[in-house]
Amino acid sequence: MAPKKLRRARLSQELCERLSRYQITTCQDFLCLSLLDLMKVTGQSYRNVQKLLCKVSLACAPKMQTAYEMKVRRAVNPSSAFLSTSLHGLDKVLHGGVPCGSLTEITSPPGCGKTQFCIMMSVLATLPVSMGGLDGAVIYIDTESAFSAERLVEIAGNRFPAYFDSDEKLFSMTRSIYLYRELTCGSVLKRIKSLEEEIISKKVKLIIIDSVASVVRKEFDTKLQGNLTERSNFLARGASLLKYLAEEFSIPFNCKSEDLL
Amino acid sequence: GQRQLLPLAPALRARLVAAGFQTAQELLDTGPCGLSKEIGISKEEALEALQVVRQECHSDATQTAGAPGTSRKCTALELLEQEQAQGFIITFCSALDNILGGGVQLTKITEICGEPGVGKTQLCMQLAVDVQIPECFGGLAGEAVFIDTEGSFMVDRVVDVATACVQHCQLIAEAHQEEDHLKALETFSLESILSHIYYFRCRDYIELLAQVYLLPDFLSEHSKVRLVVIDGIAFPFRHDFEDLSLRTRLLNGLAQQLIIVANDHKAAVILTNQMTTRIGQSQSTLVPALGESWGHAATVRLIFHWDNNQRLATLYKSPSQKESTIPYHITPHGFRDVQPPAVTQNPEGTELNPRKRPRREEEK
Numbered sequence: 001m002a003p004k005k006l007r008r009a010r011l012s013q014e015l016c017e018r019l020s021r022y023q024i025t026t027c028q029d030f031l032c033l034s035l036l037d038l039m040k041v042t043g044q045s046y047r048n049v050q051k052l053l054c055k056v057s058l059a060c061a062p063k064m065q066t067a068y069e070m071k072v073r074r075a076v077n078p079s080s081a082f083l084s085t086s087l088h089g090l091d092k093v094l095h096g097g098v099p100c101g102s103l104t105e106i107t108s109p110p111g112c113g114k115t116q117f118c119i120m121m122s123v124l125a126t127l128p129v130s131m132g133g134l135d136g137a138v139i140y141i142d143t144e145s146a147f148s149a150e151r152l153v154e155i156a157g158n159r160f161p162a163y164f165d166s167d168e169k170l171f172s173m174t175r176s177i178y179l180y181r182e183l184t185c186g187s188v189l190k191r192i193k194s195l196e197e198e199i200i201s202k203k204v205k206l207i208i209i210d211s212v213a214s215v216v217r218k219e220f221d222t223k224l225q226g227n228l229t230e231r232s233n234f235l236a237r238g239a240s241l242l243k244y245l246a247e248e249f250s251i252p253f254n255c256k257s258e259d260l261l
Numbered sequence: 262g263q264r265q266l267l268p269l270a271p272a273l274r275a276r277l278v279a280a281g282f283q284t285a286q287e288l289l290d291t292g293p294c295g296l297s298k299e300i301g302i303s304k305e306e307a308l309e310a311l312q313v314v315r316q317e318c319h320s321d322a323t324q325t326a327g328a329p330g331t332s333r334k335c336t337a338l339e340l341l342e343q344e345q346a347q348g349f350i351i352t353f354c355s356a357l358d359n360i361l362g363g364g365v366q367l368t369k370i371t372e373i374c375g376e377p378g379v380g381k382t383q384l385c386m387q388l389a390v391d392v393q394i395p396e397c398f399g400g401l402a403g404e405a406v407f408i409d410t411e412g413s414f415m416v417d418r419v420v421d422v423a424t425a426c427v428q429h430c431q432l433i434a435e436a437h438q439e440e441d442h443l444k445a446l447e448t449f450s451l452e453s454i455l456s457h458i459y460y461f462r463c464r465d466y467i468e469l470l471a472q473v474y475l476l477p478d479f480l481s482e483h484s485k486v487r488l489v490v491i492d493g494i495a496f497p498f499r500h501d502f503e504d505l506s507l508r509t510r511l512l513n514g515l516a517q518q519l520i521i522v523a524n525d526h527k528a529a530v531i532l533t534n535q536m537t538t539r540i541g542q543s544q545s546t547l548v549p550a551l552g553e554s555w556g557h558a559a560t561v562r563l564i565f566h567w568d569n570n571q572r573l574a575t576l577y578k579s580p581s582q583k584e585s586t587i588p589y590h591i592t593p594h595g596f597r598d599v600q601p602p603a604v605t606q607n608p609e610g611t612e613l614n615p616r617k618r619p620r621r622e623e624e625k
Contacts, residue, residue: 027471064461067389240496
């Protein structure tokens with residue numbers, strides 16, 4: 001997601017060289033300048049600069065889809081739209097389960113069962129599609145060291161005794177759950193940024209962050225004024241990265257947080 | 262420039278020469294007030310003279326670059342006529358339409374601020390459907406552009422809202438049995454509504470800037486678009502911006518471009534904004550995000566908020582309507598009133614205005 005270089009926006013070589021003398025090398029640099037500044041650095045007229053703006057914008061702008069095309073795409077693959085939670089009442093309220101392709105946040109006071117829910121969702125994601133799972137791997141980002149592998153195996157064996165009928169099956173499931181312990185906001189952000197390649201290579205179908213609140217609370221004492229902005233920055237940056245990954249790979253995300261404010 | 266003989270009265274020309282004027286450009290640069298003082302003629306005479314000079318210069322000079330295409334000035338009367346003929350996009354919540362003066366106005370920017378979950382995106386999706394209502398049902402028969410920066414757009418939800426809207430029009434058609442209603446319903450279907458919502462997912466502020474730069478061309482190619490939604494304007498600008506002055510400049514640029522788009526293409530622009538906490542000396546309050554200078558961008562500002570379990574909409578800023586607050590509901594069919602509007606039906610029991618629709622069991 002690094003800013004696109006201007007040469008890839010199909011500007012002429014000559015123009016790109018001229019702009020680089022002013023330290024303008026990416027589309028981002030170009031689009032952030034005012035029209036007057038653009039006229040100065042390109043040495044071109046108002047009308048020509050507007051045409052250049054359109055050219056660079058075309059290289060950056062998203063592709064258009066109609067709502068109809070989006071609906072058709074979802075209809076083609078209905079089972080991949082949600083991950084069922086295996087709790088009938090909850091699935092009903094959520095219209096199928098945890099939606100794939102977007103962020104879901106689970107929040108409650110401590111002790112209500114958030115981590116247990118996340119562990120159960122991890123098991124479900126590894127199940128075959130015929131059983132309501134996603135037949136894929138799970139990335140579990142653990143900031144509180146709350147994840148218990150023993151508990152994972154216990155839940156799997158008790159919930160689905162017919163499927164996990166051998167130790168081999170249980171171990172195979174545990175091999176598909178990748179656990180990362182991150183203890184600071186910075187390392188959580190770094191981990192999220194590195195996920196793109198892992199998702200592809202490991203065929204990840206579910207990502208869990210347990211929990212967002214604990215790292216944020218540790219690092220940002222909101223009684224100190226400056227920290228509120230920093231904290232919002234971190235959360236916003238994390239959120240937009242996660243949303244990009246969720247939509248790009250159509251995977252559900254679970255983020256846990258207790259009352260942050 | 263060349264010396265030409267300007268068609269001015271000889272007496273006037275004599276005075277000009279005596280005062281030392283040599284070129285037409287000099288005259289134009291001096292302006293009528295300066296000219297009248299310098300030569301001792303009245304301001305009206307000076308103005309007349311200058312207009313003559315200007316005409317002469319422009320008639321044989323090559324066309325100056327940057328001559329404006331469409332002039333954007335008119336008298337207040339012309340504007341009044343335009344405003345009265347103006348269409349509105351209804352929201353299906355008659356209380357909200359009323360405080361807005363009829364609905365969401367074309368050619369204006371309307372901003373909706375509110376906390377997450379209060380219903381901003383719901384209203385945007387409702388409007389993207391409502392703008393398409395055929396003219397015979399009181400709508401604008403337009404199309405919609407939906408620019409999504411947060412990923413809040415849910416196609417399944419738009420399907421619910423569009424289905425309810427089509428059903429509503431079908432009920433009106435059944436009650437009236439008029440040919441143009443039935444004809445319009447042939448093309449006003451779920452599929453056609455979804456096909457005319459043009460969706461763009463902008464993942465950061467650069468994609469948003471780029472998309473807004475491309476909007477005029479897109480709207481020229483899709484001339485039936487009457488609604489542009491940007492949901493939400495704040496999200497891409499709330500992080501990664503250490504340079505707040507750059508952010509302010511970019512936001513101002515966006516606002517200006519959107520005003521031009523709204524005017525040139527007779528479209529309504531809807532922006533959704535988040536709320537942020539302003540830390541005061543003794544307490545903190547929730548205020549719209551993006552700072553105070555951003556507050557000038559929109560013509561109309563709505564704030565959606567909660568009062569216990571009731572959702573409320575407050576009209577916070579408007580050039581023509583007074584500040585008021587009304588309650589609204591989000592139902593499975595979309596954005597709606599809290600209570601049925603006063604039913605004032607005549608014996609025939611028919612109402613042509615789709616806002617005063619007959620109540621059916623499936624609605625609250």
